[in-house]
Amino acid sequence: MKPHLWFIAAVSRIVPRRLRSDWTREWTSELKHRESQLSSWEAARSTRWDLLTRSLGAFRDALWLQPRRLEEDLMQDIRYGTRMLRRTPGFTAVAVLTLALGIGANTAIFSVVYAVLLKPLPFAKSGELFNVFEAQPADGVPATGWSFANFEELRDRNHVFSEMAGSQQHQLTLTGHGEPSVVNTSVVTPELFSLFGEPPLAGRVFVPADGKPGAAPVVILSETMWRTAFGADPAILGGSIDLDKRPFTVIGIMPAAFRFPQLTKAEQIWIPLVQDPLFGTWMPRRGGHWLQVTGRLKPGVTLTQARTELDALGASLASDFPAENRGWVIRMVPLQQMIVGNVKPALLVLLGAVGLVLLIACANLANLLLTRATSRAREIAVRTALGAGRTRIVRQLLSETAVLGLLGGAAGVAVAYWGVQALSSLLPANLPRVNAIRVDTVVLGFALLLSAAATCACGVVPAVFAASGNLQTNLREGGGRTGESRAHRRARNLLAAGEIALAMVLLVAATLLLRSFANLTSVSPGFETQHVVDADISLPRFQYATPQQWTAFSDDLITRIQAEPGLKDSAIVVPRPIVDGVVNLAFDIVGSPAASAAASRTANYVSISPGYFRVMGMSLLAGRAFDQHDVASAPRVTIISAAMARLYFPNQDPLGKRLTFGFPPDSGAAREIVGVVSNVRDVALGKDPGPMMYVPFAQAPFWGANLVIKTSLSLSSVAATIRRNVAQIDKDLPVTDVHAMPDIIDASVAQPRFRAFLLGLFASMALILAATGIFGVIAYSVSCRTNEIGIRVALGASRDAILRMVLREGVILTLAGLAVGVPAALAASRLVEQMLFEVSAHDPTTLAAVAAGLAVVAMVAGYLPARRALRVDPLVALRYE
Amino acid sequence: MPAGYLSYSATAILQAIANGYQYGFDIMDVTGLPSGTVYPALRRLEHGDLVASKWEKHELAQSESRPPRKYYTLTRDGEHALTDAAKRYRLLEPPRRARVGRPLRERG
Numbered sequence: 004m005k006p007h008l009w010f011i012a013a014v015s016r017i018v019p020r021r022l023r024s025d026w027t028r029e030w031t032s033e034l035k036h037r038e039s040q041l042s043s044w045e046a047a048r049s050t051r052w053d054l055l056t057r058s059l060g061a062f063r064d065a066l067w068l069q070p071r072r073l074e075e076d077l078m079q080d081i082r083y084g085t086r087m088l089r090r091t092p093g094f095t096a097v098a099v100l101t102l103a104l105g106i107g108a109n110t111a112i113f114s115v116v117y118a119v120l121l122k123p124l125p126f127a128k129s130g131e132l133f134n135v136f137e138a139q140p141a142d143g144v145p146a147t148g149w150s151f152a153n154f155e156e157l158r159d160r161n162h163v164f165s166e167m168a169g170s171q172q173h174q175l176t177l178t179g180h181g182e183p184s185v186v187n188t189s190v191v192t193p194e195l196f197s198l199f200g201e202p203p204l205a206g207r208v209f210v211p212a213d214g215k216p217g218a219a220p221v222v223i224l225s226e227t228m229w230r231t232a233f234g235a236d237p238a239i240l241g242g243s244i245d246l247d248k249r250p251f252t253v254i255g256i257m258p259a260a261f262r263f264p265q266l267t268k269a270e271q272i273w274i275p276l277v278q279d280p281l282f283g284t285w286m287p288r289r290g291g292h293w294l295q296v297t298g299r300l301k302p303g304v305t306l307t308q309a310r311t312e313l314d315a316l317g318a319s320l321a322s323d324f325p326a327e328n329r330g331w332v333i334r335m336v337p338l339q340q341m342i343v344g345n346v347k348p349a350l351l352v353l354l355g356a357v358g359l360v361l362l363i364a365c366a367n368l369a370n371l372l373l374t375r376a377t378s379r380a381r382e383i384a385v386r387t388a389l390g391a392g393r394t395r396i397v398r399q400l401l402s403e404t405a406v407l408g409l410l411g412g413a414a415g416v417a418v419a420y421w422g423v424q425a426l427s428s429l430l431p432a433n434l435p436r437v438n439a440i441r442v443d444t445v446v447l448g449f450a451l452l453l454s455a456a457a458t459c460a461c462g463v464v465p466a467v468f469a470a471s472g473n474l475q476t477n478l479r480e481g482g483g484r485t486g487e488s489r490a491h492r493r494a495r496n497l498l499a500a501g502e503i504a505l506a507m508v509l510l511v512a513a514t515l516l517l518r519s520f521a522n523l524t525s526v527s528p529g530f531e532t533q534h535v536v537d538a539d540i541s542l543p544r545f546q547y548a549t550p551q552q553w554t555a556f557s558d559d560l561i562t563r564i565q566a567e568p569g570l571k572d573s574a575i576v577v578p579r580p581i582v583d584g585v586v587n588l589a590f591d592i593v594g595s596p597a598a599s600a601a602a603s604r605t606a607n608y609v610s611i612s613p614g615y616f617r618v619m620g621m622s623l624l625a626g627r628a629f630d631q632h633d634v635a636s637a638p639r640v641t642i643i644s645a646a647m648a649r650l651y652f653p654n655q656d657p658l659g660k661r662l663t664f665g666f667p668p669d670s671g672a673a674r675e676i677v678g679v680v681s682n683v684r685d686v687a688l689g690k691d692p693g694p695m696m697y698v699p700f701a702q703a704p705f706w707g708a709n710l711v712i713k714t715s716l717s718l719s720s721v722a723a724t725i726r727r728n729v730a731q732i733d734k735d736l737p738v739t740d741v742h743a744m745p746d747i748i749d750a751s752v753a754q755p756r757f758r759a760f761l762l763g764l765f766a767s768m769a770l771i772l773a774a775t776g777i778f779g780v781i782a783y784s785v786s787c788r789t790n791e792i793g794i795r796v797a798l799g800a801s802r803d804a805i806l807r808m809v810l811r812e813g814v815i816l817t818l819a820g821l822a823v824g825v826p827a828a829l830a831a832s833r834l835v836e837q838m839l840f841e842v843s844a845h846d847p848t849t850l851a852a853v854a855a856g857l858a859v860v861a862m863v864a865g866y867l868p869a870r871r872a873l874r875v876d877p878l879v880a881l882r883y884e
Numbered sequence: 885m886p887a888g889y890l891s892y893s894a895t896a897i898l899q900a901i902a903n904g905y906q907y908g909f910d911i912m913d914v915t916g917l918p919s920g921t922v923y924p925a926l927r928r929l930e931h932g933d934l935v936a937s938k939w940e941k942h943e944l945a946q947s948e949s950r951p952p953r954k955y956y957t958l959t960r961d962g963e964h965a966l967t968d969a970a971k972r973y974r975l976l977e978p979p980r981r982a983r984v985g986r987p988l989r990e991r992g
Contacts (some may be wrong), residue, residue: 025954033909033952039950057912062917067924 009057014065021073084403107418110450113355116350118439127200134341135296135330147292163309164298168195170264175246176543183737187271190279208254213275220278222251227269228258247543290327342435363505363772366498369461374783376469396470406463412454431753451517463756485822499780503820506773510853511828513766520759522796522841529683531620535744536721541707553704563728572713575616577705580685581751593661606694610703618713626658626678633699647694689840711753774864782868791882809872813865894925895969907953934962
């Protein structure tokens with residue numbers, strides 16, 4: 004053959020098959036023609052050379068046609084795949100649904116994880132932002148804020164941060180614009196806005212002069228606040244609003260996206276620290292730890308450099324101001340880590356759990372596909388016999404799976420949209436960055452990636468198995484079900500056992516969390532919650548400036564409320580248990596040696612009006628309760644909790660002992676212990692009761708009051724009565740929160756409930772999937788063994804023997820699954836250990852119960868198809884032999 | 885395929901076809917372009933519906949005692965594309981009706 008024709012023939016091998024003959028004809032016909040002309044005209048060799056060079060272009064031509072190969076084959080595969088899926092709508096529906104649930108749940112949880120943990124904070128160069136805090140390792144104080152005086156030293160002396168700002172938050176009363184209302188107030192040093200580099204929507208941000216003592220009071224509104232509370236009135240800029248009855252000039256409006264330090268509150272305002280009625284007065288004092296400090300690291304400064312500098316700074320603060328700073332060190336963490344810190348493990352556990360669900364779904368689908376591929380062995384054998392290569396078959400089966408994966412992914416995104424909506428109503432309101440959760444491009448990309456991964460995970464093994472079948476056997480065995488090869492059966496059994504193992508892990512984790520949640524909600528808080536209503540009234544600090552005014556207000560209020568019908572049992576308390584957090588104060592016992600710095604005596608301090616114990620159903624264990632004689636001028640008294648009595652007065656009678664505090668409002672005066680009262684869980688339901696001391700409100704008033712009322716009246720009527728009475732005293736006082744106590748307790752366990760609910764949901768999905776997995780394996784095995792069972796029955800095997808034989812398969816699968824699942828569950832439960840309350844992560848009861856439950860479910864799933872084996876008619880089964 | 889994206893060689897090939905040089909080797913001869921350029925360009929043009937191809941009738945080829953040729957003709961889009969591109973490149977003479985290849989227009 005002539006070299007150019009030989010070359011065309013060689014190159015034609017890479018031309019897509021569909022185009023090949025046409026392509027070869029086009030190239031060779033003209034080459035041959037010219038060749039013949041050459042010989043007849045006896046042309047020069049150079050022309051023959053010309054033909055050869057021209058034939059070389061065929062290679063480039065063939066290369067150019069390569070993409071068509073993919074295009075054509077892929078479209079063909081997809082068309083074929085779609086046709087096959089349409090022909091088996093039941094299978095398709097189950098597969099798509101399984102994938103949709105798996106992908107959808109994963110995508111929804113990922114959207115939460117992404118928004119909360121991964122998405123960079125919405126600030127410029129947010130990686131440079133760090134939270135800088137003080138810690139006292141010796142006393143086990145891991146992280147706390149700063150005093151303003153210490154913050155100034157830190158800001159001015161360090162060389163590693165380009166900018167630093169302090170912030171705090173509390174609530175002020177806004178009056179003069181409709182109903183008096185309470186606004187979330189961020190109390191900040193002026194540098195905050197330049198630190199974050201966020202320009203205002205209108206007006207200006209704070210300048211250093213705004214933070215100096217004596218500066219005019221100014222306020223910045225959030226966009227949302229401006230729109231909701233002020234109707235987006237542009238004239239408010241430069242105007243004045245009353246906060247705690249004091250006029251502030253509005254100088255700027257921040258865009259809605261800027262939320263700091265209150266990350267979840269869209270409605271907030273910012274005022275300079277110096278203007279705050281509470282924290283402003285704390286500024287000159289060096290002791291105290293209340294200011295949250297954020298800094299921006301200078302470009303090029305490493306973490307090690309920064310930490311070294313902070314260590315040195317901490318040491319010099321301790322030597323310059325030993326009274327306040329000895330034992331304290333300075334630490335820093337990335338701002339992002341600080342914000343999401345405590346929810347990270349829970350979210351990662353949820354993400355892992357939902358990932359396991361998808362894995363089980365994939366195993367299930369792989370099993371289904373394996374079954375299909377086996378029953379299609381003859382079709383594939385025919386295709387192979389007709390010349391389809393092995394890769395071609397694999398590709399074709401994979402593209403069928405890819406169609407499934409895409410359909411599942413699309414449905415999964417729909418599930419995710421719905422799931423995110425459902426989640427946002429379920430999510431605890433105090434979850435950081437909850438407003439950033441949405442299905443966005445990153446989340447959609449994740450879903451797509453997941454679909455592709457799922458397709459590969461469940462498609463590859465069946466496809467490779469199918470393509471490697473024995474051609475002759477498969478062709479010879481004719482239609483219908485062919486016997487399954489040992490490798491197939493092993494793969495299917497492995498997948499089913501794997502599903503059991505994974506389901507075991509999820510079920511154990513979920514059961515532990517559910518039991519923990521049940522423990523948490525059944526624990527008694529130590530006080531009555533039924534029929535107790537709670538209301539929060541805060542007093543403007545500028546208007547109500549003195550403790551005498553606070554006492555007068557609360558006396559007036561409680562007298563009025565108690566005079567109302569049905570509200571006799573009411574009292575005042577600050578701070579409320581569980582809701583408010585604790586005021587932990589150090590004290591000394593008169594006559595005892597002063598406690599060392601490392602083991603100081605502290606107790607949680609609560610100010611109450613007489614009758615509080617009665618309202619809350621707490622029992623007096625010794626001594627007396629407070630009464631109307633315990634006023635400011637009377638001898639100072641206190642009642643301590645049983646836990647405090649046990650901790651600080653072991654084997655002694657605490658009554659008559661005297662305590663002193665360094666902290667206002669007592670300022671060194673001694674209080675006599677007049678009673679001991681039962682414990683309450685004041686921090687959280689999950690925390691053991693700490694030492695507590697109660698003092699009469701009249702002797703230790705706060706600038707506000709929380710009413711607790713035991714009543715059988717409805718919540719709304721109680722709220723209306725409280726509002727009416729408060730308005731009669733001062734029409735500018737807002738009554739913000741009126742809640743039933745059970746609701747408050749309920750809200751306090753929102754995060755554990757969320758975790759337990761979701762993990763329970765995922766575990767149920769896993770259980771159902773694993774059960775269908777077992778069902779599928781046994782059912783398929785039964786249908787493959789119809790002949791065998793028929794022969795056995797014909798030879799006289801009893802029903803029991805057949806049932807046992809089929810069930811044994813299920814038992815072996817289950818046992819194998821559990822053998823892997825139990826150790827895996829033990830290992831995995833360590834991940835949830837931190838979230839458990841009064842349940843051990845290795846709780847044997849839970850483990851045994853879950854294993855038994857799973858075994859029962861697996862048995863039932865195996866029994867249903869086993870019954871079908873009993874109905875096999877030997878005549879029918881053997882007819883085809 | 886928008887006309888603006890026609891390369892110089894694609895324009896030359898279109899022009900050659902319009903001038904009646906209707907099969908691969910003929911186009912190579914008249915444009916001087918190498919085969920590795922002409923054929924991929926033809927595929928591209930055909931893919932973009934600027935040219936259409938058709939095998940010569942067997943009898944016709946046999947009467948000239950040679951294998952049948954694959955003839956390319958301009959589609960209407962191809963004619964427009966050529967007019968536009970020729971304006972841009974200002975090359976060759978303005979498009980003219982084909983000399984030969986009339987018999988090929990019997991397709992429909």
